[in-house]
Amino acid sequence: MISAPDVVAFTKEEEPEEPYDEFPALPEEYSVPLFPVTDHVHPWARLPSAKFSRDFILISEFSEQVGPQPLLTVPDDRKACGTFDLNYFSLRIMSVDYQASFVGHPPGSAYPKLNFVEDSKVVLGDSKEGAFAYVHHLTLYDLEARGFVRPFCMAYISADEHKIMLQFQQLSWEFSRASECLKTGNRKAFAHELEKKLKDLNYTRTVLHHQMELQKKSSEKGFYTTQAIEKANELANVEKSIIEHQDLLKQIRSYPYRKLKETDFQLFEAECVLDQTSILFPLEEQPEGHSESNCYTRRPSYTPKFIKAKAAKCFDKKLKTLEELCDVYFFNQTLDQLTRIEKTYRGDLCYLLTSQTDKALLKQQLITSFLFEDGSAWAEKLCEKPYDENSGTGLGVITPKSLEEPRSLNASASLDSYKSSVESVPIKMEQEVVEEDPEETKRTEISLYDNQEQAECLDTDMKGSISSGESIEVLRTEKSASLLNHSESQPCLQSFPSPQAVRSKAVSRRTISEDSIEVLSTCTSESLIPEDFKASYPSAINEEESYADNEEECGLQLPNFSLQDLIQEEDYSEKENVVPVDSACCIGKDSSYFLEPSTDQEHQYDDGDVVSSPPQPYKQLDQEVHVNFSVEDVAYSSESVTEGGPLHELDVNYLTSSGEASRVSLDEHSDSTSYRSGASTTSDRTPSPAHPSHLSERQKKRAGQNALRFIRQYPFAQPAIYSLLSGRTLLILGEKEAIVKKLVTALSIFVPSYDKTAKPVKQWVTSPLHIMDFQKWKLIGLQRVVSPIGSNMLHALNRYSRYVSVLDIDTKTLRCPLYKGTLLPRLADHRTQIKRGSTYYMHVQSILTQLCSKAFLYTFCHHLHLPISERESEETIEHRRLNFLTLHLGLANEDIKIVLYLAELLKMHYLQESGRRVQPVLRFDYVPSLLYKI
């Protein structure tokens, strides 16, 4: 049996040349190729005839002496244009005066007229040479040139015709700028040249006058000699020439300034200001309207020359160079502009187009783009180019309101209290050390515990947590404490989850969990709690079991704790579990910062700074105050909640409305949860330069390459990335700075930013860490020091290991929570066939955009965070949220935490944008960590 491929082969043998040419009579030149892609023609193929390797810019001139000639190329590198015949191409693009401008003596005019010709633009190609060009024709003025004009052109030459047409408007705009720069410099130089010429002519006239006078005196008979007549004619010519040149000068000075304005190109202000001195030849009639007269000024120390009657012949003179024609400053400016154009538009069109589309789309989602995007995306919004509107790369969708301008929302709407939707304890901390008035602090602190209901609640939860052997740790710092003092003047985020829900969950969870939540008071790395040293992880297996238990029991109904909880727990811990305190960590003992509580909690602060308490739920707050953390909640006033009815059916303007009552009450409660400690920071806590959010293409490529290497080398890359994406700080511990920094840079692509400024990444730290750093940085490179200090540091790390994940690149181990989701295998699969770092970087960007989209949906889903009816309990809402995450967003297990964390960042950012200052929170989980080894 003959199979089909065999038949094909057989037929090919019979008709080796054109097996499928059905119409051999038709000459190929009149036909079209049947197969668009052959062995030699593929999507990346350059035209075989193209004799240059990359795009370049060519400046050519139509010289009156030698005809079209190339002047220079950008880049000024022979490799760029290869064997491409610049002379021939110059001839082709300059062979026609497309401007058809008229300069000279127009009919009926006594003097030559300058015509301020507008540039013309042409796209043409040479299919045989494989060269296509955008050609920008312009005319410069030269007093010595024929008709005073010198035609030039600037051409962007590429082998991709499609690219030039698709980027036509951008190229046109960019080249217009360059042309305007050249022409402005040229007008200035031309005026200067005219001024000199006028000086020469004046001088010549004076000399001729003098000579004539002498001749008159010497001529005794009073006859006019031939010489005298010649002199008289010469003088008349000079007079005429002076008038002509004065007219020319007047014309060049009266260049319509609007043209410059139209180009939105003000390169020359400095020059013009400098030149605002007296004009060499004051004109009787100043030109009306705006002109560039200010630019043409007196040039000092010019010695006039006598002009001979007969000028040099055309071919004897040397034409001015472009640099001479345009003034060096403007010439260099133009070259800079051309270099910029070349850099912007070189390379593959697909990347150019996608980058433009990316930018246009990102501008429409500033609300999420701060998370992972390049900072330049929004930076460019401020300096949009005029052609953008026609560039055809954006995505213009008219929407009734813009999310990108959250300031339009009423910032007074209160979100001081929100329910943290992630399984962590948010603790807000200030970045800078703030000197506070102790008295004021005290007053504020007193208000913290003056609520009797809270005390009752505390009792209840203390009972609930007795069965737990855990505690929650909160390192009390000056930073965290300073929040309290800001609570009245600035908004702060505090968790106010549903009292009942949180209470029950917290108790339940505390009963099962083996972890502890501790409230500590110090910040230095030396502040080690002996118990923390015990919190080592005996084996991964044990941890896993524990984790599994937790998960089964708690599922995703994770408690949300606020500082208030922690403080309450602190109290409990102190009673139940007296924690020995390392003296070194008791910097916070500074009593001035610790206020005397009005209730029985008072003693706990006096006794020491390190206290523990079981996790406490929020006590029952007024329904008014209970505001969920969502952007839509920004303006959900308490009234609207109490009024009943489905909230999502309310007026769409609810986002801009505000609830005064809600705001007041929330502020009060936020005050009551404020907390302050007395720890001072060490000097090395000064903020260090953050990891820039703007990476160059090369840096992106390198970061992608290293990240790819990381996921291939380390089988536990996914939990490490999970830590970063879920807001858990990842410490990269290593001896060698370069290696650590490289990995930090690589993994920084997974770190969500807090805002538009910089990623929370600290590349290299040599000094001991304290808890504030975990609030500030989400990825830290830490030096391993082989010394007692280093040993202390490791101890500190052990203690912090429940708040941070630690990747030790020397021992190749990772200690962090387990990850069992489905999202990260797509992001970090060690079997991936992706070969290059830049490709992997793109892939990561694509997946992270999907994540952002999910987080956005979750954050702004209108019916998700609000009670549909008055009677709906918080549990029902929570259940609805969970259902949404699992069913609609298709998330499972730890993936939910990632989206919740991103959603939280979105909300914080949104509040910041709307004028409220929100600090990032310190987060730590109950989830035990595992030790991964290669």
Add this chain to the structure above:
Amino acid sequence: MSALCPPPSPAVAKTQITLNGPSPLLAATFAYWDNILGPRVRHIWAPKSEQVILSDGEITFLANHTLNGEILRNAESGAIDVKFFVLAEKGVIIVSLIFDGKWNGDRSTYGLSIILPQAELSFYLPLHRVCVDRLTHIIRKGRIWMHKGQSIIPMLTGEVIPIMELLSSMKSHGVPEEIDINDTVLNDDDIGDSCHEDFLHNAISSHLQTCGCSVVVGSNAEKVNKVVQTLCLFLTPSERKCSRLCWTESSFKYESGLFVQGLLKDATGSFVLPFRQVLYAPYPATHIDVDVNTVKQMPPCHEHTYNQRRYMRSELAALWRATSDEEMALDSIIHTDESFTPDLNIFQDVLHRDTLVKSFLDQVFHLKPGLSFRSTFLAQFLLILHRKALTLIKYIEDETQKGEKPFKSLRSLKTDLDLAAEGDLSIVMALAEKIKPGLHSFIFGRSFYTSIQERDVLMAF
């Protein structure tokens, strides 16, 4: 300016065209390079208008201008080069197609140009490719006709007039650059309010799979336009400017090369699509009938391109063999050609299911309408698609060393880039095709051509 432009020679013929609406096109010209006199204009087409913006002398001057410098023409055999002028001094833009041809045994250079006011630059640029593609093809045909000693003018007239009509209709019914999301299905309170959920999913999915090209037909202009605008949300502004709404009073003709176009059915409830023009469009299209909620799509890009080229070759070959005016009649050529019978059933059901559009539609209606949430969510969706497309291009580029090696790892690509669903791959590939033309043919072409060859050989037995 007219003072500078002498009147054209009496030999210059002029055709005046009556259009329904205002014409952005000032004139079209056909010029040639005379070996003695230089550039000469042979024919002018101009819309009939009371207001003369360009005199014949000016048109002639400009047309001559387009051929200036072409004495240095250095083109490949059979090449049709495009020149594009923006002459600010004259306030016009000119698009010229320059080609070599033989007429009565003499080889010369010719130029077919269209002239528009400079103010229409941003209107014209998105339509540049449509115009150039169509003029290129008519030149291919006209060149053969010239070779046979016939006049090319009637043939050119047959395409210049439709292009004038197209530009005129685009001026009056073009989709705006920015679309109000409130005018689209995405503003509905819930999915299924305006049209059935599956229909909407199919329509958008197939629309994206066919590179954003769709033909929306129906009896109700409002309904058609709502779907047109919805589909246009998934295009770039420049592509939207190459899309057309449905005319409420009557029906437009189908125009090859537009991205989305709404067409009104006739009184009998049908709309006949011209096979040749559908096939000559640069991308395959989706056919959406809003009356019966059906969605059909053309084969993917590589297959479409192959069919298109084969049809073109057949058409040109038939013209080459034609001996009489009757045979030259435009619609009869292919039918007289026995060697190639095109498959007329080019619109098929949507086979590939996707997850991208499905989850987008499932999710977007959770956001409150009337605010900017849905627009932002849409922008995110498009950003995801663009990034996936670019990643796919880069992936293939790496695998094949920029096309030097054949691509063999489609399975890995699907796994690595999370494009396991065929529909997802089709959507991303279609987007990538627009950014990187020829990608489909490069990836799928070889196996497709082989299978076609096998089929043809087997049929020949």
